[in-house]
Amino acid sequence: MKCKTIEFKDGVLKLIDQRKLPGIVNFYEARTYKEVEFAIADMVVRGAPAIGATAAYGVYLAALEFKDLNREDFLVKVFEADKELAAARPTAVNLTWAIRRMEKLLKANQDKSRDELLSLLLKEADKIVREDIEINKKMARYGNEIVPEGATVLTHCNTGALATVDYGTALGVIREAHYSGKNIQVYADETRPRLQGARLTAFELVEEGIPVTLIADSVAATLIRDGKIDLILVGADRIAANGDTANKIGTYMLSELALKFAVPFYIVAPTSTIDFEIVNGKEIEIEERSAEEVTHIKGVRIAPEGIKVYNPAFDVTPAENITGIITEKGIVLPPFREELAKLKG
């Protein structure tokens, strides 16, 4: 993508403000971990891998903020900040994965000089960013193996360069298939209520000239039934040890139709999205977001005052509805519990 989703330079984390796309290309600058926390909670930045990388800089910025405290206070304060960062959004496990990785480094090097420690933390965050791009490229190559020539691919939400550091997960596979000359077409669900499909996926694909048709979320079912979709590719926010997958609300519905009409349904996600600590999807906390996301669009009220709203941000697709999980270590096929366990560590 032309603009970088995440960039850290001279002590400033620069994020493309995804709340305003595609109309306005604006950047949000975070100089403190609190500003990073806000950016994640308010969805300035979103997408499981992207919020992981963002949070890593949040940990660094917290360490920078508290660097003049004594060691004990320093550690207490940074770990408190980490907790706040981790609580900014509860469902995507990449967030805690990145924070834990930073904390591990911090603990291992707490005896080093503060400046040395800060330098190590910054390098680690930069490394997470670099690795994310590499991981996406690897997933894209593995994923491309299962994309048929001339396929029509359905995707949901945004899993592209904007959801990651660059390239994307499910959209990374779509990019790879397109650039390898497979002549694919994409249907993008608009993805209510935040419209990540209409605003972000459409934006990325139109920008790169990848053929895309935008649909309301409820149109997908008939396309699947009528044989118009060859493949469904979606991302993930958290994958349980048995393969149950939390992803953007609406994913589950697609998986049921895919199952019924035998359309291959793949999750594309880095192994950092797998949460081996939870046995199945029932243990995944589903974030509920504000009513305003449903009752207002760009500040314009579309529902009557006083209406009650139920607005879960994610749903869980059961492992049995999933054809395969495309990771940077290869494509995982059922039985997922056994096969995912092999990727552990």
Place this chain on the structure above:
Amino acid sequence: MKCKTIEFKDGVLKLIDQRKLPGIVNFYEARTYKEVEFAIADMVVRGAPAIGATAAYGVYLAALEFKDLNREDFLVKVFEADKELAAARPTAVNLTWAIRRMEKLLKANQDKSRDELLSLLLKEADKIVREDIEINKKMARYGNEIVPEGATVLTHCNTGALATVDYGTALGVIREAHYSGKNIQVYADETRPRLQGARLTAFELVEEGIPVTLIADSVAATLIRDGKIDLILVGADRIAANGDTANKIGTYMLSELALKFAVPFYIVAPTSTIDFEIVNGKEIEIEERSAEEVTHIKGVRIAPEGIKVYNPAFDVTPAENITGIITEKGIVLPPFREELAKLKG
């Protein structure tokens, strides 16, 4: 409802402007059949029964406009106008049903004086309006029989007083259940892209104090799976002779989930919605509406310039996914081809 959806007085058809609800309660006035045609095409008025009643006044206004022509020219002109009215929206059969009913009267009385004929036409349109309310009340009473005490009911689009002359089809059943003290709760799908659920159903239910929770369309699937929905009630725009039912886009998806999780799924529609001339749903023309309905909300652009859009207004739910069809003549159960045929004529 406090405001009337459709009212004809002193040569003016007054329609509540549903494009602007719930924010603005405004009225659209039609004095010519062309203005009626626009109101239907642009969805000032929508909902299969409501556009039927509206079109009946359109035929009357056409007759009024051409009343000074000689008989031959008069008939030609009025029938031409009827064709334009019928083409305003292709899917809902109530539109052609109402127009044909008016034409039948016109043909049978073409020898009468022009004033007498006009008076008959106006009376017929008024009768369609009165009958629609009676029919809705009858459907509501039949429908209420299958609503369990304390049920949580899911509905889609708007099938209320705003979709009919008054009371509603599926929402009429919900009203009846509520007012008969059954202590029901409603989940309303927002119904993208036109948001009839968020704007109209929510508006009607909030106004009457019927407990309602608004959801994005893709939330329904998990509610159904998780046993949170006891009953699904939707309307219809056209029912084929075999029971296949065209209704607002998104209905089909609900029916698949209902089938899988054994949630009763009922269509509520007057017998004027049944099109005995078509054998099954494959013959139903599905209206495709403009891209702007998906790319803009209240004039605000939410998708990038140049994006291609596929925007079907309806989908077809196969008869085998339908538990029953609630009509003013009773509840029709499978086998639908045989049972619907009994209602003919």
